[in-house]
Amino acid sequence: MSEPLFLKPVFHNKIWGGRKLETAFDYNIPDGKIGECWAISGHPHGRSEVENGEFAGQYVDDLWKNHKELFGDPKGEVFPLLTKILDAEASLSVQVHPDNEYAEKHEHELGKTECWYIIDAEPGSYLIYGHNARNKQELDQMIESGDWDDLLRKVPVKTGDFFYVPSGTVHALNKGIIALETQQSSDTTYRLYDYDRVEKSTGKKRELHIKQSEDTITVPHHDPKLDIVTREDGKNKFTTFVQPPISPYFAVYRWQLKETAIFTHQIGAYTLISVIDGNGSINVDGNDYKLEKGIHLIVPATVSKWTIVGDLDIIASESGEK
Known part of the structure; x- marks a missing residue:
């Protein structure tokens, strides 16, 4: 019998997370600052389990390997997509993701192009989306000097907006936003700037990835032309x-x-x-x-x-x- 595959979400604690996944979606989430619901995933960092029918108890990545007919007999080695819901109670780090070629060489996984549908945005919410550097030399100089106000583009955001974020795009969700993210199945993030935040568990600032960021940022930035x-x-x-x-x-x-x-x-x-x-x-x-x-x-x-x-x-x- 053909049937839909209903999936059990996986939740991740994040320094910038909150509790809205519990109040807005009635999820039974763990204690702490829960920033991410990995809703549909075959990635090893958060595997989705089927809850119903013939394949109940099996995981998406296992079905991808053992039941190719469910996906039209694809050629790829890994389930290629990942759907998340993000609760940004605080701002995420300013970051960039690599393309397939760089990610395969340095991280041994897919690159990460993604997009956001804004489920909810508090009044005055904004994104970091792109940068103002005209060339690679100017980008490196502005990063080295910490000239974040001039480098980073702030874009106002409201409920119902959609943003496409190709690999190489400097970006960050900021506080007060709930978003549904559709992305390639990758967990590689290069942090460019993190507001000097300190992890409670270590007492140290979170690791930055300046070289990788400079390697992968697209210069100059151009907004994608979408045909919605x-x-x-x-x-x-x-x-x-x-x-x-x-x-x-x-x-x-x-x-x-x-x-x-x-x-x-x-x-x-x-x-x-x-x-x-x-x-x-x-x-x-x-x-x-x-x-x-x-x-x-x-x-x-x-x-x-x-x-x-x-x-x-x-x-x-x-x-x-x-």
């Missing part, structure tokens, strides 16, 4: 935020549903779904499965068509890699 398209069908709205060729690794969609909608896979063999608000159900092969805020699932390649009913706000994604 929204289509209405009755009371439903379907938005495509990004897709190949602009984003070679993934397509990301928002589905704002008020009435029944029928879906098929678009650019990929399987589809990742995260419910960010509302209630409803997904019907596959005549069987209904409950959907509610905070649920995450994969619709595998063995499902060719499915129906969603309810009042729901969903972020969905597909791999752009064949």
Whole structure:
């Protein structure tokens, strides 16, 4: 029987995290400052476990290796995508991620291109997104002198915004933001600046990665040109935020549903779904499965068509890699 794969989230304590994943999504999170919900993941630092059906108790990375038919018989060695929800009670470090070539050589994993859908942003919230250095020499000089105010671009942000963050982009979520992140399956982050914060466990400032950052930052910075398209069908709205060729690794969609909608896979063999608000159900092969805020699932390649009913706000994604 073909069925969706519902997944159990994995939570990570972060110096910048808070408790909103508990209050906003009703997750049973551990004690402490919980900054990240790894919602759909085959990465070894946070593996998603299937909660239902034939594959209950198995992990996404194991299914990728042993049940290729669920993903359309892909060629890649690792499940290529990672979906997170981030709670930035404090600002994240100013950081950059490497591309595939640099990451494979130095970190032995994928590079990290990512994007954010802003689930909630407090008034006055902003991102660090890009930099103002005109060339590599100016970039290195501004980093060395700590001229962060002139170097870093601050961009206002509000609920419902979308940002595409290719590898090589200087960036940071700042305090007061909850975001859903779709990214390549990588956990490599190079910290450029961290506000001189000290880890309580060590009493020392967090490690910076200046050389790696300088190696991988794109100079000069250019904002990606996105072609965001929204289509209405009755009371439903379907938005495509990004897709190949602009984003070679993934397509990301928002589905704002008020009435029944029928879906098929678009650019990929399987589809990742995260419910960010509302209630409803997904019907596959005549069987209904409950959907509610905070649920995450994969619709595998063995499902060719499915129906969603309810009042729901969903972020969905597909791999752009064949």
